[in-house]
Amino acid sequence: MEFKEAKNKFIQTWGALGSQWGINKTMAQIHALLMVSPESLSMEDIMEELLISRGNASMNLRALMDWGIVYKEYKSGERKEFFTAEKDLDELAVKIAQERSKREIKPALKVLKDVSSIDTTKSAETKHFVEQTSKLYDFVLKADNMIDKVTEFKDNWIGRLVMKIMK
Amino acid sequence: MEFKEAKNKFIQTWGALGSQWGINKTMAQIHALLMVSPESLSMEDIMEELLISRGNASMNLRALMDWGIVYKEYKSGERKEFFTAEKDLDELAVKIAQERSKREIKPALKVLKDVSSIDTTKSAETKHFVEQTSKLYDFVLKADNMIDKVTEFKDNWIGRLVMKIMK
DNA sequence: AATAACTTTCAATTATTTTTGAAACTTTAA
DNA sequence: TTAAAGTTTCAAAAATAATTGAAAGTTATT
Secondary structure (H helix, E strand, O other), X not given: OOHHHHHHHHHXXXXXXXXXXXXXXXXXXXXXXXXXXXXXXXXXXXXXXXXXXXXXXXXXXXXXXXXXXXXXXXXXXXXXXXXXXXOOHHHHHHHHHHHHHHHHHHHHXXXXXXXXXXXXXXXXXXXXXXXXXXXXXHHHHHHHHHHHHHXXXXXXXXXXXXXXXXX | OOHHHHHHHHHHHHHHHHHHOOOOHHHHHHHHHHHOOOOOEEHHHHHHHHOOOHHHHHHHHHHHHHOOOXXXXXXXXXXXXXXXXXXXXXXXXXXXXXXXXXXXXXXXXXXXXHHOOOOOOOOHHHHHHHHHHHHHHHHHHHHHHHHHHHHHHOOOHHHHHHHHHOO
16 A cells, blocks of 8 residues: 555545544545645645535634634645644643533533433323433533543543553 | 423433534434433334434444444234343443544554555655654554553553552 | 234325525625 | 635535335245
């Protein structure tokens, strides 16, 4: 396998993985492309490499910047904007986790809290419902708190110890 | 808010969350419904409650059973099949994680390994590519190993200690 | 072995999401 | 201040994914 083929395979795979996880294909592909580009790329470069339209590139670059995992760069003497990806993978993981927590988990938690707070003096069915949704609330809250803790966690000694134990 | 409204809100929210994470809406809704049902439900019950077709119910129940998070039950005297959800949340989380690992992460890892193994004696661009994809391979492998370890992890003492530290 | 009860399959339809492309907008340089 | 270079927006089109429903397939009962 030579470079061009490997690069394309990587971009396609990353795109497919993204769409299985609720991130749109182009967004994941742009990110993949920027990850393996030693130099920052212009919108033109990206459109050309991925064969996508200007609008598509613009919208997905905006989304990636909103997620905080792609940055704009200005080159002196150049008028256009260049883009580059967050390449520190720990940083990347934390940002993605935080963003998804904020957008998806936090709102779901609110609903779980609400629905698990209904008056339970009624039927057995209601009791079971409240029981289950309360458990779910606790569980999701715990999982979500772990995300919040990861940033600090990966820097302290016991964290590193545990990482080691987990291989 | 009374029971019926709460139940509906829960099912809708869980369905929406599912589709943001690459699980189809109906599949997540059926699971949600079974989670809060004290009794196991027939396909008929599920169709009626979620207003979906027989085919849809059948296919998504099959998928949930493939994931190992919904089980068939037979009631004596009844000819039809009843369904019930895994209600132990730790068990649920582990099964979902394992399933997604098997279906999505493992194949992606294979690709990462392949593309990061190309001949690096060529251009600087190639060197950078191999460097980045190798890092990614190590990172994803580590994350995936953590999933494999969670089952045992949650049962042993240091695991519980760390859980406590993480609040 | 025929029939009734129930489940699965899958081509066609419907719904949802993504992408395009051209117009509107913004910024910079002359 | 104008025109060129570049970017964003968004309605319409295309692509993708989910759903239906009826026919085919199974299994249990008489």
